[in-house]
Amino acid sequence: MTVRSMDNGMPGRAELRLGLGEDELQFKASVERLLARDYGVERRRVALANGGFDPDFWQQLAELGWLGACFPEPLGGYGQSANEALILLEQFGRALVLEPLLGAVLVPGAALLAGGRADAHGALIDGLIAGERRLALAWSEQGRRGARRPRLTSAVRDQRGWCVNGVKQTVLNAPLADTLLVSAIAGEDSVLLLVPHDAPGVSLIEYTTIDGQPAADLRFTNVVLPDDALAAGPERCERAMDAAMNWGAAGACAEALGAMDAALELTLEYTGTRQQFGQKLSGFQVIQHRLAAMATELEYSQALLPLLAAHLDGNGADRSAQIAGIRARIVGSARCVVADAVQLHGGIGVTDEAAISHYFRRVTALEQAWGSARQNLERYRQGRQGYDPLRLQ
Amino acid sequence: MDAIDTPRIQAFRREVRDFVAGQLPEAIKQRTRQGFHVSKEDMRDWTAILHRQGWSAPHWPTAYGGTDWSPLQRMVFDIELALGWAPAPSPFGLHLIGPVIYTFGTEQQKQRYLPGILDGSQFWCQGYSEPNAGSDLASLRTSARRHGDRYIVNGQKIWTSQAQYADMIFCLVRTDGSGSKQSGISMLLIDMNTPGVTVRPIITQDMSHYVNEVFFEDVEVPADNLIGEENAGWRYAKFLLENERTASAYLPQAKQDMNRLREMIGALEGEHGPLSEDPVLDSQCAELELELAAHEMTIYRILTDNARSPSAAAASMIKIRGARLQQRLSSLWNEVLGVHALPLFTPGADSSYGEPGAAGAMSQFLIRRAVSIYGGTNEIQHSIIAKRGLHL
Known part of the structure; x- marks a missing residue:
């Protein structure tokens, strides 16, 4: 969909649509149904215990065709607009789906498309859509917060192709990926390279994140790659990273929206059941006011989603800044909502056993993954071109 | 002053x-x-x-x-x-039960328990909360029935920090169910090694084992282990809770945490150079410093006010604000680290990955959601300020 909107020749943002169309509503309903039926607490618990991934569920997503959400039809996907992917991710956030649709497909997929060499990597894209391949975007480096330009990983071109050396740190989903999409400094420039996870000279230290997802620190020692490992050359690298991070930011928003919706629901349920001082917690005015404020925060966040989709589908000059700003806002709200949700649960809310703590941890992770909320605010501050959601001329 | x-x-x-x-x-x-x-x-x-x-x-x-x-x-x-x-x-002996014992305990209790608390050899834990008695602590149901020179204790405590380390637990138990909720409560000192005491871990969201459930099944406790008078336990409990709130004021740790924050910022760079030169971050640090300064001066003022022990309202105020500072400071660590805040670290685990300095900080960030809950939630503390400070 990124490609479609970039190629449609229309300047600025895509059409701003409030609400979903008929097809989109049906799609949303089918996602909800599937997750309610097939992605229960128990299945998730098993996946958590097995390194944060359920291969059968991933295969199911592929068979439903959902892994092609960000790829345009000519490349085998079904991406019509950003809405499909956002719908999917919002429901994933609600159900706390562990499997990394965003990290293994959408974010690196956006980089591949914007890198301008998607045609050369058709087999990889086919594999991603079919659920047979998975990527991880390796961009973050030690001692550096949110710096997109690589410094500690280098790529040198010689007659054999590329030779990669260096380190990446906190690479989300890396243990699940067969191929790493690695940013590297090449002379004065940056490039994105596709590195097979089992290429000689690649080593991983694997661990899980606070929200139960696999991640790794990576080391590359004289990793030799063919010429066609290039996913984005110097002239397209920044654009590819922008596209990836835009999708990361937007996806984080969608997941956070689902998560805060579920967190509010859980908290209403809990405070409506738990009794202290002879009445339900939700009977106390101080609790009611807190719940009301949470609901308001959620409403305000949901309202921004169409604007986010319009910017994602568009190609306005300040597109990245607008997406970053919306992300800072939505994820900031989500942080407050899940923190309040934990508070209203009391002691049980900070236990591993309680579902609400998993929402808290997920939102914390969403806040920091793909560029932190605060950093996104800074990006918006510097890059925005005026304020006007309707863009009236 | x-x-x-x-x-x-x-x-x-x-x-x-x-x-x-x-x-x-x-x-x-x-x-x-x-x-x-x-x-x-x-x-x-x-x-x-x-x-x-x-x-x-x-x-x-x-x-x-x-x-x-x-x-x-x-x-x-x-x-x-x-x-x-x-x-x-460990605060449970030195800050919580120690003062109760030397204020309300018998000579025998003082001689028996105070030395082990002072030299650090004996560990205590606190048996207050129960599954249905959290904020509404006085509705606790763990019962102690008197049988000659013993009490027979049955029931369950929850959120018991350090129970897995403890030699002794001080417990609020119900010795009389007939009057008001507060009037039938007593405080008992129970040896954790007594038959019938079972400790079950609760894993918190930082994936650590710090709190527990403690079960009592026909646990025999010598009547000599009663603190003060039977059915007067609520008085001792309140004395202790106020000490707990003052001890939770979190001033020394806040200064430590602020140093940690500065070290982290000094070690990292952002998109446009060193994080120490990031004006947005610096402005957030500045705000926190001012909040800490107000917290610190409030505490000094309370402490030097003719050396009186702080009023219940003041104790609640610094408890709330101390908790908020802890949460804000640790949220800022999180923000400073960005994506490097995300690896899960557990104590003693392999530290060969992640950002140096991130490990314990993130663990703290996660567990500190509890500081506005334990020792009386923020909601309860605000009610105390309204009632006892403002007489509403």
């Missing part, structure tokens, strides 16, 4: 600082710096070192092994310990 930065206080500060620098074992210091929950061994060993100096319980009366320091001196002492990365001793 007295001058608080007198030469005498400054000299005292230096004395304590030198003591910590000379006596705190390097290994314990490094582990404390990491920021995970302090281990039983480190708490025990450091308390023993303090005890040899006569400094393990400065807030106790000298007759019981304490010091004659002023409240301000004691705070300065705590601050210097924290800034030197000394681990906080």
Whole structure:
């Protein structure tokens, strides 16, 4: 969909649509149904215990065709607009789906498309859509917060192709990926390279994140790659990273929206059941006011989603800044909502056993993954071109 | 209000600082710096070192092994310990039950329990909350029936910190169910090794084991282990809770945490150069510093107000604000680290991955959602301020 909107020749943002169309509503309903039926607490618990991934569920997503959400039809996907992917991710956030649709497909997929060499990597894209391949975007480096330009990983071109050396740190989903999409400094420039996870000279230290997802620190020692490992050359690298991070930011928003919706629901349920001082917690005015404020925060966040989709589908000059700003806002709200949700649960809310703590941890992770909320605010501050959601001329 | 930065206080500060620098074992210091929950061994060993100096319980009366320091001196002492990365001793003996025992206990109880608390060899835990008695603590149901010279205890406690380390638990139990909720409660000291006591771990969202459930099944407790009078336990419980809230004011740790924040910022760079030159971040740090300054001065004012113990309302105020500071400071660590905040670290685990300095900090970030819940939630504290401070 990124490609479609970039190629449609229309300047600025895509059409701003409030609400979903008929097809989109049906799609949303089918996602909800599937997750309610097939992605229960128990299945998730098993996946958590097995390194944060359920291969059968991933295969199911592929068979439903959902892994092609960000790829345009000519490349085998079904991406019509950003809405499909956002719908999917919002429901994933609600159900706390562990499997990394965003990290293994959408974010690196956006980089591949914007890198301008998607045609050369058709087999990889086919594999991603079919659920047979998975990527991880390796961009973050030690001692550096949110710096997109690589410094500690280098790529040198010689007659054999590329030779990669260096380190990446906190690479989300890396243990699940067969191929790493690695940013590297090449002379004065940056490039994105596709590195097979089992290429000689690649080593991983694997661990899980606070929200139960696999991640790794990576080391590359004289990793030799063919010429066609290039996913984005110097002239397209920044654009590819922008596209990836835009999708990361937007996806984080969608997941956070689902998560805060579920967190509010859980908290209403809990405070409506738990009794202290002879009445339900939700009977106390101080609790009611807190719940009301949470609901308001959620409403305000949901309202921004169409604007986010319009910017994602568009190609306005300040597109990245607008997406970053919306992300800072939505994820900031989500942080407050899940923190309040934990508070209203009391002691049980900070236990591993309680579902609400998993929402808290997920939102914390969403806040920091793909560029932190605060950093996104800074990006918006510097890059925005005026304020006007309707863009009236 | 007295001058608080007198030469005498400054000299005292230096004395304590030198003591910590000379006596705190390097290994314990490094582990404390990491920021995970302090281990039983480190708490025990450091308390023993303090005890040899006569400094393990400065807030106790000298007759019981304490010091004659002023409240301000004691705070300065705590601050210097924290800034030197000394681990906080277990609070349950020294801060919670110790003062109850020397204030309300029998001679025999004082002789039996105070020495082990002072030298750090005996660990205590607190049996207050129950599954259905959290904020509404007085509705607790764990029962103690008198049988001759013993009580038979049945019931369950929850959120019991350090129960897995503890030799003893001080428990609120119901000895009379006939009157008002508060009137039938007693305080019992129970040996954790008594048959019928079972400890079950609760894993918190930082994936650590710190709190527990404690079950009592026909546990026989000598009647001599009753604190004060039967059915007067609520009075002792409140005495203790107010101490807990003052002890939770979190000033020394806040200063330690602020140092941690500065170290982290100094070690990282952002998109446009060193994070230390990031104006947005610096402005957030500045705000926190001012909040901390107000917190610190409020505490000094309470402490030096004719050395009276703080009123319930003041204790609740600094509890709420201390909790907020802890959460804000640790949220900022999170923000400073960005994506590097995300690896899960557990104490003692392989530290070959992730950002140096991130491990304990993130663990703290996660567990600190509890600081506005334990020891009386923010909601309860606000009600106390309204009722006892504003007489509403």
